[in-house]
Every structure is written in C-alpha cells, then in structure tokens.
Amino acid sequence: MNGDLVLLAILMGAVTYPSRAVPLLAPGIERLPPAVLAYLRLVGPAVLAALAAVNVLVIEGPGGRPQLHVGVETLAVLVAVAIVAWRRNLLLGVAIAVGLVVLARSTGIA
C-alpha cells in the first residue's frame, strides 16, 4: 500500500478538524451570556480530570468491555496530583509518578 490510505487520512482529518475549529472560529463568542462563559471556564478542569481518571481507571476487559482497574498507575497519578497541588511543579510530579510505576513493575508489585 503506497499512499493508498492518504485519502482515508484526509477523510479522518475532515471529520476531526471541525471539532477543533468551529468553537474557535465561531463569531460572537464574546457576546455569549455570562453563565455560558462561566460554564466554558469550567470545561478545562472537568475535561482534564475526566481524561486523567478515565485513562487510568478504565481499561478494556474481556470482549472489549470497559472495566474498572485500580492499580499502581492510579496511585502514581494521585501522587503526581498531590505533588503538583503542593509544589506547583508539573515535571516533578510526572517524574515521580513514572518512577513509582517503573519501581512497582520492576519489583513485581504491579
């Protein structure tokens, strides 16, 4: 397959780009009601927390069904969150989370 899938990539891009662009390009966002702007300000914390929680707590179980999973990765993410809340240092939090996971896996704990 030499370039056969470029058209597929274009089609996938065509359905992805509007999701990224339409709200950014929509005119008059500054004229939205204050309640809507307040809602939009809360989307960031909500969606970031949802991304983290779903990514670390939901895995694909038998038959592809989503399944709850609590493991060392969950602990690592909680440690990273605590470190960032305490020290405001993203790099330190993520580095310690990775170190915890590597340690747990290399010692057979996880």
Place this chain on the structure above:
Amino acid sequence: MSVAAAAFGVVYGLAARGAGFSLVDAMAMSLIVFAGASQFAAVGFVAQGMPWIAIVGFTFLLNARHVLYSAALAPWLQRKPRPERAAIAHVLTDESFALSLAHFGRIGRADVPGYWVAAAFIWLPWQAATVAGWLGGQLMPDPTALGLDVVFPAAMGALAVAVITGRRELAAAIGGAIVGVAAALLTSTSIGIIAGGLIGPAIGLAIPRRGSDATTPDDAPSLDGHDESIGVAP
C-alpha cells in the same frame, strides 16, 4: 510529555507498518489527523479490514471531545486573527489544550506564542517518531516497561490541578472525573470523557460562588497576547 509523545509515536509508526501502511500513509495520518488515539484505532481497523465509512465515523466520535477544548479556549483567543485561530485549531490536542489553558490561567491572559511552543513540543516529536517507528520501531523497548504509559494521565491530572482556582473548578474537576469514569464504564472511554467534560462544569456551576473564587462571569481573561513561554512548573 514530549518524551511520551515520541515513545508512542514510535509505537504508532511500528504498528502502522505492521498493518500495511506505507510511510506516506503513516505520515499522512500524523500530519493531517494528528490525534493519537484515533490514529491507533485506525491502524487496528485497517488491519481488520473495517470499511472506511466506519473508520471515519469512529474517528469523529473519538475526536468529538476537541469541541470542548476549542470552546474553552475560544474566550481567550476571540480577538486573534481568524487565520491564526484556524491554524491553532489544527494542532489542538489533549496536551496542547491542557498546557495552554493552565498557562493562560496562570498569567491571566492569552499567550499565542506560548500556545505554539506547547503544540510544537507535541507535534514535532509525534511526526519524527512516526518516521522513526515506521523505519525501526522494533528496536525500541516497550514504552510501558519505561513507565511512559503513566505520563499522559499523570500530566492531565496534574494540569487539572493547575487550572483549579476555586471551589467551582474543584467541583467541576471532581464531578468530571466521577461522571467520566461512570459513563466510560457504561459506554466507552471516548463517551466517558465527553460526558465528564460536559457534566462536570454543570456540577461546578451548582456550587455557590465565593468572593475568592476566580471563576466568575466577569473575570474574563485579558487578551493582549504578549510573549511569554509556557511555564506550568515554576
């Protein structure tokens, strides 16, 4: 996050080659779609012989969460030129959204050069790693053995903390996480993330506002856009 993007980009390139993608095909996905989860899914679907219409439909659903990112950034970027916003949209990912929103919130205004720095730190490694993975990914150790699979959730959780400035943001984050996981368990991970991102803010708005809370209707960000580099970590 750049290291994680590079590691998984290598895996993507390797997987794409295994599924029969040419280097041009694999790069077209990374350049045009630039959305890791849907690219990985597409590789699997193509390998299974799934019809293109189904792949495109699944891509739409998987990437629909970007609407929330775009809507959340729109008030910050409303006065930027339309072509610039159109370009910004193409490189809007989980990571560039998280980094830029935390950064804008920290400095109290939009910072377009900072956004481009954040996006470049994901875009460049992803593109380079796609090529590297396609050419020689079998030489790379499994990213999970290096703990790189935890970088993404740890960084997203940490950046959620970085954008919490009051009780409403805290309630939105906790609500988003709980709703997201519950909805993901009942449906799928992509729907769970969208549900958490949609319902979490409503939970936050239900919390009575206090004077110290930053999320008020009239604390709209200033929009001057001076240069300042991304600096979530002090």
